[in-house]
Amino acid sequence: MLIPKGALIVSCQARADNPLHGPIFMSAMARAATAGGAAGFRANGAEDVAAIRAISTHPIIGIDKVWDDRFPVYITPNFSAAARIARAGADIIGVDATRRPRDGEPVDQLIARIRQELGREVFADVATLEEGRAARAAGATYIATTLSGYTEETAASRDAGPDLELLSVLVAIGEGPVVAEGRFDTPQLVAEAFKRGAHAVVVGTAITNPREITRKFVEAAAPWASAPNDDAS
Numbered sequence: 001m002l003i004p005k006g007a008l009i010v011s012c013q014a015r016a017d018n019p020l021h022g023p024i025f026m027s028a029m030a031r032a033a034t035a036g037g038a039a040g041f042r043a044n045g046a047e048d049v050a051a052i053r054a055i056s057t058h059p060i061i062g063i064d065k066v067w068d069d070r071f072p073v074y075i076t077p078n079f080s081a082a083a084r085i086a087r088a089g090a091d092i093i094g095v096d097a098t099r100r101p102r103d104g105e106p107v108d109q110l111i112a113r114i115r116q117e118l119g120r121e122v123f124a125d126v127a128t129l130e131e132g133r134a135a136r137a138a139g140a141t142y143i144a145t146t147l148s149g150y151t152e153e154t155a156a157s158r159d160a161g162p163d164l165e166l167l168s169v170l171v172a173i174g175e176g177p178v179v180a181e182g183r184f185d186t187p188q189l190v191a192e193a194f195k196r197g198a199h200a201v202v203v204g205t206a207i208t209n210p211r212e213i214t215r216k217f218v219e220a221a222a223p224w225a226s227a228p229n230d231d232a233s
């Protein structure tokens with residue numbers, strides 16, 4: 001098992017519309033996170049994975065987000081996406097392990113192929129207990145709460161903070177490491193995840209997305225903000 005117990009993993013991702021998009025910024029994020037004590041990374045796309053691999057020996061959970069209007073699954077939906085990420089240097093491949101339709105082989109088959117043909121550990125992003133059980137049975141090393149709040153079935157809970165309940169029930173099965181991921185946006189929530197038995201915690205937005213962090217502070221300031229020219233006397 002490559003991710004050590006108690007690890008804080010930092011997700012270094014920035015989409016194309018983010019001013020920090022690109023491997024130069026993401027590898028700098030990873031270096032900053034390393035200096036702060038991060039024990040591993042999650043990164044999207046071959047370029048960012050390769051750039052982070054070049055500056056770190058910590059475990060990397062690599063994903064390849066492939067958007068396709070025909071399917072809801074976009075996190076490493078098929079074997080060719082997984083192979084690209086493995087080639088780029090990811091030790092662990094993150095996949096959407098929900099049972100939703102995807103452009104590729106059924107998820108159980110995908111997990112088995114990643115293990116057998118790529119020789120990589122699988123990190124299964126799930127939204128429910130049943131999906132977690134199934135992914136474990138298919139051979140995933142890590143089960144993570146990443147997609148709770150992001151599927152049709154679980155969307156209602158997205159604004160309610162991280163899914164601590166799902167974390168607890170996955171831990172209770174007791175079959176292997178469970179990782180807390182998705183809206184763990186304060187040190188207190190990270191501590192709570194470990195208290196509930198998380199093997200590791202992945203934090204993204206709250207550490208590596210200055211645009212969203214700024215938005216939160218601006219929202220807090222909004223009631224006191226004057227409209228332009230308000231102060232003209």
Ligand SMILES: CC(=O)N[C@H](C=O)[C@@H](O)[C@H](O)[C@H](O)COP(=O)(O)O
Nearest residue numbers: 011146150182183184203204205206
């Ligand atoms: C649903 C989805 O696509 N989640 C993504 C998975 O890679 C990322 O956008 C998240 O930032 C990541 O899971 C970390 O979570 P948070 O940013 O909440 O700490």
